[in-house]
Amino acid sequence: MNLALRDIRHDLSRFALTAVGLGLLLTVVLAMTGIYNGIIVDATALPASLQADLWIVQRDTRGPFAELSRLPAELEDRALAVPGVARARSYVAHTIQRELPDGRPLRFTAVGLSWPVDGGESIPLIEGRPLEQAHYEVIVDESLGLQLGERIRLARDMYTVVGVTKGILASAGDAVAFFTRADAQSIQYDQSSEAIRLDRKARTQRIRESWLGNDPEFVRFAETATGLIPAIAPAPVSAVMINVAPGASIEIVKQRLATWKDISVYSQEDQNELILGGIVEKTRKQIGLFRALLVVISTILMSLIIYTMTVDKLHSIALLKLLGAKQTVILGMILQEALLLGAIAYTIAIGVGHYAFERFPRRVILENEHMLMLALLVLAISSIASAIGMKKALAADPNEVLAG
Amino acid sequence: MSERSIAVLARKVSKHYGEGNTYVRALGETDFELMSGEVVALLGPSGSGKSTLLTILGLINEPDGGDLEIGGQVVIRAGEFVGNTNQVRRRELGFVFQRSNLIPFLTAEENVRLVLELDGVGKRIARQRSREMLETLGVGDRGAHYPVELSGGQQQRVAIARALIHEPALVLADEPTASLDKQRGRQVMELFRSAARERGAGVLVVTHDHRSLDLVDRTLEIEDGFLIAGGVALGPEGRSGERSSPTVRP
Numbered sequence: 001m002n003l004a005l006r007d008i009r010h011d012l013s014r015f016a017l018t019a020v021g022l023g024l025l026l027t028v029v030l031a032m033t034g035i036y037n038g039i040i041v042d043a044t045a046l047p048a049s050l051q052a053d054l055w056i057v058q059r060d061t062r063g064p065f066a067e068l069s070r071l072p073a074e075l076e077d078r079a080l081a082v083p084g085v086a087r088a089r090s091y092v093a094h095t096i097q098r099e100l101p102d103g104r105p106l107r108f109t110a111v112g113l114s115w116p117v118d119g120g121e122s123i124p125l126i127e128g129r130p131l132e133q134a135h136y137e138v139i140v141d142e143s144l145g146l147q148l149g150e151r152i153r154l155a156r157d158m159y160t161v162v163g164v165t166k167g168i169l170a171s172a173g174d175a176v177a178f179f180t181r182a183d184a185q186s187i188q189y190d191q192s193s194e195a196i197r198l199d200r201k202a203r204t205q206r207i208r209e210s211w212l213g214n215d216p217e218f219v220r221f222a223e224t225a226t227g228l229i230p231a232i233a234p235a236p237v238s239a240v241m242i243n244v245a246p247g248a249s250i251e252i253v254k255q256r257l258a259t260w261k262d263i264s265v266y267s268q269e270d271q272n273e274l275i276l277g278g279i280v281e282k283t284r285k286q287i288g289l290f291r292a293l294l295v296v297i298s299t300i301l302m303s304l305i306i307y308t309m310t311v312d313k314l315h316s317i318a319l320l321k322l323l324g325a326k327q328t329v330i331l332g333m334i335l336q337e338a339l340l341l342g343a344i345a346y347t348i349a350i351g352v353g354h355y356a357f358e359r360f361p362r363r364v365i366l367e368n369e370h371m372l373m374l375a376l377l378v379l380a381i382s383s384i385a386s387a388i389g390m391k392k393a394l395a396a397d398p399n400e401v402l403a404g
Numbered sequence: 405m406s407e408r409s410i411a412v413l414a415r416k417v418s419k420h421y422g423e424g425n426t427y428v429r430a431l432g433e434t435d436f437e438l439m440s441g442e443v444v445a446l447l448g449p450s451g452s453g454k455s456t457l458l459t460i461l462g463l464i465n466e467p468d469g470g471d472l473e474i475g476g477q478v479v480i481r482a483g484e485f486v487g488n489t490n491q492v493r494r495r496e497l498g499f500v501f502q503r504s505n506l507i508p509f510l511t512a513e514e515n516v517r518l519v520l521e522l523d524g525v526g527k528r529i530a531r532q533r534s535r536e537m538l539e540t541l542g543v544g545d546r547g548a549h550y551p552v553e554l555s556g557g558q559q560q561r562v563a564i565a566r567a568l569i570h571e572p573a574l575v576l577a578d579e580p581t582a583s584l585d586k587q588r589g590r591q592v593m594e595l596f597r598s599a600a601r602e603r604g605a606g607v608l609v610v611t612h613d614h615r616s617l618d619l620v621d622r623t624l625e626i627e628d629g630f631l632i633a634g635g636v637a638l639g640p641e642g643r644s645g646e647r648s649s650p651t652v653r654p
């Protein structure tokens with residue numbers, strides 16, 4: 001006769017309610033674990049998608065993700081001249097918030113690719129293709145809610161969605177959209193006609209008032225488009241991504257580049273450490289702490305529940321002792337109830353998580369090892385909790401039954 | 405009725421509680437015996453040592469000294485438990501208390517069957533025997549009910565069924581009818597007596613209820629930890645006790 005099952009059956013609704021409550025608590029533990037993992041994967045998804053061996057950034061900055069970095073655009077060409085460098089691509093990024101025609105906000109981080117060297121071939125797409133034109137094509141993250149083939153107006157131009165990624169986010173959690181660098185910058189520097197006119201006028205005025213203003217040729221030049229003036233540098237880039245030639249050592253190329261006085265060089269791992277140690281460090285710690293707290297709460301709660309379940313049965317346990325029940329029968333009953341409670345709560349947590357986590361706004365990543373970890377945790381908690389209950393059960397005095 | 409043999413034999417069992425100021429001699433050196441099938445009432449004022457004797461015979465408390473045999477098996481020697489006490493409880497002992505005898509999360513039938521299953525009897529046979537036992541005690545139709553769904557009298561009948569199902573040598577009962585009215589109390593005692601005789605169990609029943617004393621074979625009185633009056637034959641197979649003296653009857 002299984003006493004554990006009969007005890008549970010006798011007050012099934014109480015047991016079920018307890019199991020559901022514990023299950024939901026474990027769901028939160030699981031969610032926290034998944035969110036924690038998600039933060040790490042999300043934070044490094046963008047640099048990972050670009051598959052660079054080395055990152056060149058402005059000297060002594062921790063850019064381009066953890067900190068702002070500015071480099072002259074021609075650094076790309078300088079880097080290409082270094083032995084062992086097979087490919088150099090510029091990286092530019094900035095956050096843009098616009099409105100769709102229907103009024104929905106459209107917020108994303110625009111990343112510029114070095115077209116034609118890089119059309120986004122390294123980016124993992126779930127749909128579509130990399131960029132194939134110098135202009136007016138974009139790869140977006142699915143979290144932006146745009147469909148493949150959809151056309152959106154940005155600045156003065158219409159862009160077509162040609163590729164869709166999943167889970168590529170910038171550090172603030174915004175979806176990333178990949179453009180060619182020229183497009184990204186034209187969106188970034190988009191100004192109204194009036195602003196451009198006023199800008200040129202101000203520039204002409206400054207020239208007129210300086211000693212250069214004596215030369216009418218200078219004044220005429222100042223009135224032309226910014227891009228046509230050779231003295232004004234093209235827009236800076238945030239970083240230059242380096243891929244080394246097959247067979248070349250990343251470490252050696254890094255040392256070569258590090259001798260340049262105007263830049264700092266990071267490997268992909270350095271970059272991940274900067275991101276995890278900087279941007280998401282506090283979030284990560286906070287969620288880690290919260291998760292630890294939840295585990296402690298679950299342990300206490302479960303111990304308390306199993307302890308109470310045992311205390312409620314002390315009279316029956318004393319009776320069982322009088323009837324000559326073996327210790328294994330009594331302890332087995334307590335352990336089985338604890339394990340069953342744990343197992344049901346765990347199943348509820350996994351089940352609820354399976355349906356709920358997809359709907360979370362940020363990514364929840366759970367691997368089998370995390371499920372296994374939770375299972376072991378529940379097993380440990382159940383065992384600890386039942387050990388406390390067993391201690392109480394062993395102390396149950398048959399004399400108390402006589403006392404009525 | 406099974407052949408008569410000695411169900412319980414106690415020699416010089418004694419028990420005290422506390423030390424120094426709190427020292428209480430609960431049971432003086434006591435000799436006691438009980439035949440199988442015999443029903444003996446234990447009378448005495450509150451605090452006289454009735455429960456103490458019961459807990460020693462029930463292997464709940466160890467005495468200070470003395471020997472005890474149950475069903476021919478030595479279970480206490482020189483004040484110490486010997487052998488497999490748990491197994492003796494499972495096979496040779498039965499208990500009936502004033503109330504809360506039953507495990508609340510088991511049905512009546514399961515409460516009775518549990519005793520057999522704890523000792524390894526197969527489920528089918530155990531179930532069959534439990535039903536028959538409940539039938540014998542007049543609660544055959546209550547097998548599927550939980551204890552809270554039974555009346556006080558029904559609960560006591562189930563408890564008696566449980567105490568006798570495994571045909572123990574000794575059944576210890578502490579005021580089993582105290583919570584019942586006179587008529588039900590007598591009914592339960594009658595069933596108890598006949599079922600115990602049928603199964604050859606010796607019964608020691610603590611009672612304050614002088615109204616049912618005509619149903620027992622013998623009465624014992626205890627005062628300040630000493631048995632002062634031995635039994636007189638009252639039942640149909642009446643015999644004289646060794647330390648026989650007239651039973652005081654109200």
Ligand SMILES: Nc1ncnc2c1ncn2[C@@H]1O[C@H](COP(=O)(O)OP(=O)(O)O)[C@@H](O)[C@H]1O
Pocket residue numbers: 421422428429430448449450451452453454455456457
């Ligand atoms: N656990 C105990 N600790 C101390 N004294 C006890 C204990 N149990 C019983 N006694 C004492 O032993 C004596 C006999 O008690 P008990 O056997 O319970 O008597 P009865 O059951 O006849 O009322 C009483 O004086 C009682 O106070």
Ligand SMILES: [Mg+2]
Pocket residue numbers: 454455
């Ligand atoms: Mg008492």
